[in-house]
Amino acid sequence: MSTSTSPEKSTVKEEIVPSLPGEHIVEIVSDSGEGAQKCGQSFAAISAKMGNGVWTVEIIPAEIHPPSRTIESASGIRIRFGSTKVTNMGDEAELMVALNEQVPYARILQKAYKEGTIMLLENKWATDQSEHIKTQYATALKDFEARGYKVIEIPMEVECLKIIKSARKGKNMWVLGMLCYIYDRNLDIAKNQIRHTFRTKPEAVIESNLLLLQGGYDWAADNLDFQYPIKPMELKEEMVVMNGNEAVGMGILAAGIEVCSMYPITPATSTSHFLAECIENSGGLIHQAEDEIAAIGFAIGSSYAGKTAVTITSGPGLALKNEFIGLAAMGEVPLVIVDVQRGGPSTGLPTKVEQGDLLAVLYGQPGDTPVITMAASTIEECFHFIILARKIAESFRTPVVVLTDANLATGQQPFPRPKVCKEWFSPPIDQSPWKQGVDPYEWDEATGLSRRPIPGQPNGMYTLTGLAHSKEGKPSYDPENNQRTTAYRSKKLATFKNTLKPPEIHGDKEGDLLIVGWGSTLGAIDEAVDRVRAEGGSVSSLHLRFLSPLEPGLKEIFSCFKKVMTIEINYSDDVSDPVINNDNRRYSQLAWVLRAKTLVDIDCYSNVEGQPLSPRKIVRKLQQELEQLKA
Amino acid sequence: MYGLKPDILVDLPEKYFCLTDYEKVAAKWCPGCGDYAVLGNIQKLCRDEQLDPAKTVFVSGIGCSSRFPHYMKTYGFHGLHGRAFPVASGIKWRRPDLHVFVITGDGDCCAIGAGSWIHAIRFNIDLTVMLFNNEIYGLTKNQTSPTSRMGTVSNTTPRGSVLPPINPMQTTLGVGNVSFVAQTVDWNPPHLYATIQAAHRHKGFSFVHIIQRCPKFQSDLVEQFTAGKDKLYLLTGNEGVELDDVVIKSFDHTVEHDAHNINAARSLAEDPDNIYLGVLYRNTKAQRYDEYGVHNIGYTVEQKMEALNSELNKYAV
Structure with missing residues (x-):
């Protein structure tokens, strides 16, 4: 591949074979602060x-702002887009844009590219004043070619400087223009997107970004x-x-929630940025509390006073909120808690995905603390589950935890526009006189439900x-009372479970292997299952939305398969490790829950690499499992 | 009839609340506990101010004094150790119609809840806050608290505590946006009453430091206080508390104090030798977070639907 400062056209000889017909995976990586994400988000929105x-x-x-031109500095975005619905990040990228030759290594470590991946590389480093940088560039270039990438060097800086004075801010929109040419995007839509992205900026900024877009487009048309x-x-x-995160925020609006009480934590915070605007x-407000504990305390106070409330957090924040979740369960205060999971334990991997909070939500409390727990598996569900969670919380007088994760939080996906309906919104608070003689905890024997005074x-x-309290709300240390009232609170989960349907099975209702997943892995698991089924493999999948209580009928479903295995993004012991045996093996989180619940010998496949699972990785595992089952 | 004009009836309240409308069960504090005096005076205040019990909420944390809400026939929230402030703030923020009181102790407020204490002062939400300071952990049975004097012998410091105490007045007066700070003692009921009344009437975060006895674990404090009567100074001045002359005369010393002067208030709070009773500081202009909280309440479902649709438009494909 030659450098393209000359008007000679670059060529890509071999046809690129996408992993599915009619789709491509594109990545843009740059130093932090160069706007690769804004470029990619705009490209995704245009598409x-x-x-x-x-x-x-x-x-x-x-x-x-990590040191530039380093692996740590890599900031960017992957966009998988196609002619059909896209549900996950896919496998390796077909094309990538890099604003320097060092940042791609962050993604190479994560096996994001393959032989044949087209690499559109900023070439200004080839002629940099620093000998060191020049050498780095030359070395990387050789390495990229050795890895089989089709490198096209592009004079991005030079071209941008023809339009603007400093290319550091603006190159991203030039790249967007180039991508718009490559993928034949509608330029009117692209221009409107730029106007939207920079809507708070002066007109001059919008104009120069529009020029950059056109510049990138024209350059690509002339040179590629x-x-x-x-x-x-x-x-x-x-x-x-x-x-x-925006879908969660939108769901908060749709649920008619009036108080969102939060403390900044990655990767949950951007929901509050969205809400702060609108x-x-x-009729609602954001409260930024002094800490995670106060954030949930404030929300509980608000809900106790009849104003529906939500608190949003991530793993470390959840750990701090636990005592208050216990109080909400004990005092029966409706509350929606959104946990955008990230890598743990402790501060862990703040910006990376993990499904590591399930057991903490289910069992992180002293005593018996039944908390209804659900997990969104798509962006669309992030929206609808908040509306549902608010209704469940108020009907069952209980905290409800909605789990999402870093993958869902920042991933963009189109979905059918929700048709707004009145029933989603919380009703105004009831201030009519409370019926004389009815206690504040007049538990129904059959359901454990009670109405609450406001x-x-x-x-x-x-x-x-x-x-511990009596139905009058008085502290009670009576042994029989504590037994009975704990049972009432637990019974609410049984009552709720009666409203749930058994989960749908993706694929045949019986066969060799059943995969069970939850949360953001839905798209990747289903795609992998489809690929293996297309090769004739007997595998099906099932995705759980409710984790406490679990959806009904699982044991019956499991009994129709030779093997059941969960696939999750959290830790489980590697069975090939000589130290690990059946006696000391620790399973992934859903596997623990399902094993205990169904007494089925459920296996698991999981990792804590902080990455969304790629369909290819799952396909390999499924093929391996099916072979073992045959043998 | 009887020469009465019928229109005097127009001003009669719908219902007149009596003490019994606030009294619930008999409290279970130790005999001689200072909490009783506060409870009685609060009930009297509620009656005198005619606070609708259905619109009144007592919020507490954990500790002896935090059992308080259970003894009031109003709404109550007996929550977690140290967390009364965020709960009370959440209750009041968007419910301007509710009268919200916070009952907290020295462990609850100055130790485990200190973070939220500082921020509650800054938020300046209209809460009447009473810090029951008996300088000891009572409910957990005799441990040193952050307000215990240096040398306090307790189960956790059997050879005497080694640090000087936190001064809650000094701390409160040190926080930006502070709005109302007063000090009283449980053994002077008229002064206690007048102080919590002034606090209740102040719009904003009204902090009342109540110095009180723990007959069980700090019994010698009672003697120290009563014997040291000459160390008690009554603050007078037009921004102070309203007291009968009889009560004023019961004090050996009075000091004229301008409650708008924060520097003067801070000097009084920092005085290591004497205790000043009354309103140390009052600022009606401090920014109130609950005023922001109520600026957009009461939206109809139709308005909310419109707002949602307008947001969805921005994300429409």
Whole structure:
């Protein structure tokens, strides 16, 4: 591949074979602060608006401004888009754009590229003043070619400087223009997207970014001789495109929640950024508390006083909130808690995905603390589950935890535009007189449910307490009372479970292997199962949305398969390790729960690499399992 | 009839609340505990201010004094150790119609809940806060608290505590946006009453430091206080508390104090030798977070639907 400062056209000889017909995976990586994410998010939004299926994964450095031209500095985004619905990040990228030759190594470590991946590389480093950088560049170039990447060196800086004075801010939009040419994007949609992205900026900024877009597009048209027009789908209904944190925020608006009490924590915080812009128009407010504990305490106070509330956090914050979750369960205060999971334990991997909080939510409390727990598996579910969680919390007078994760949080995906309906919104608070003679915890024998008085209601006065209490709300140390009231609180989960349907099975209802998943891995697991089934493998999958209580009928479903295995993004022992045996083996989190619940010998496959699972990785595992089952 | 004009009836309240409308079960504190005096005076205050029990909420943390809400026939929230402030703030933030009181102890407020204490002062939400300071952990049975004097012998410091105490007045007055700070003692009921009344009437975070006895674990403090009567100074001045002359005369010393002067208030709080009773500081202009909290309450479902649709438009494909 030659450098392309001359007007000679670069060529890519071999046809690129995408992992599925009619789709491509593109990555843009740069130093932190160069705007690769903004470029990619815009590209994803443009593609979604044209009618492509889209899924994005952000590549986020842990620090704000790490030293440039290093692996730590790599910041960027992956966009998988195609002519059909896209549900996961896919396998290796077909094309990548790099603003220097060092940052791709962050992704090479994660096996993001393959032989044949096209690499569009900023070439200004080849002529850098520093000998060291020049050498680094030359070395990397050789290495990339040895790895089989099709490197095309591109004079991004030179071209941008023809349009603007400093290329550091703006090169991303030039790259966007180049990608728009390569993928034959509609330039009007692209221009509108730029106007939207920079809507708070002065007109001059918008103008120069539009010029950069056009500049990148024109340069590519003149200098590149390949294009991959990814055809859009025919959209049958109106769609919206957003990431999971925005969808959670949108769900908060749709649930009519009036108080969102939070403390900044990665990767949950951007929900509050979204809400800070708009929740006031909906009669709600954001409260940024002094710490995680106060954030949930404030939300509980608000909910106790009849204002529906949500608190949003991630693993370390969940750990701090635990005592209050126990109080909400004991005092029966409705509350929605969103946990955007990240890598743990402790501070762990703040910007990376893990499904590591399940057991902490289910069993992280002293005593018996039944908490309804659900997990969103798509961006769309991030929206609808908040509405559902608010309703469950208030109907069952209980805290409800909604689990999402870093993969959903920043991933963008189009989904059918929700048709807003009245029933989603919480009703105004009841201030009518409380019925005389009805106790604040008048538990129903059969269901464990009770109605709650709200301050302001005459005759309803009671004191909520975290102490064991009688139905009058009075502290009670009576042995029989504690046994009975603990049972009432537990019974609410049984009552709730009666409203659930058995999960749907993806694939045949019986066979050799059943994969059980939860959360953001849905798309990758289903795609892998489809690929293996297409080769004739007898494998099905099932994805759980409710984890406490579990959806019904699992044992019966499991009994129709020779083997059941969970696939998760959390830790489990490697059975090939000589130290690990059946006696000391520790399973992944859902596997523990399902084994205990069903007494089925459920296996698991999981890792804590902090990455979304790729379908290819799952396919390999499924093939291996099916072979073993045959043998 | 009887020469009465019928229109005087127009001003009669719908219901007149009596003491019994606030009294619940008999409290279970130790005999001689200072908490009783506060409870009686609070009930009297509620009656005198005619606070609707259905619109009144007592919020507490954990500790002897935090059992307080259980003894009031109002709404109550007996929550977690150290966490009364965020809960009370959440209750009041968007419910301007509720009267919210916070009951906290020296362990609850100055130790485990110190973080939220500082921030609650800064938020300046309209809460009436009473810190019951008996300088000891009572409910967990005799451990040194952050307000215990140096040398306090307890189960955790059998050879005497080794650090000087936190001074809650000094700390509160040191926080930005502080709004109302007063000090009283449990053994002077008229002063106690007048102080919590002034606190209740102040709009904002009204902090009342109540110096009180623990007959069980700090019994010698009672003697120290009563014997050291000459160390008690009554603050007078037009921003102070309203007291009968009889009560004023019961003090050996009075000091004229301008409660708007924060520097003067801080000097009084820092005085190691004497205790000043009354309102040390009052600022009605401090920014109130609950005023922000109520600026957009009461939206209809239709308004909320419109807001949601307008957000969805921005993300439409």
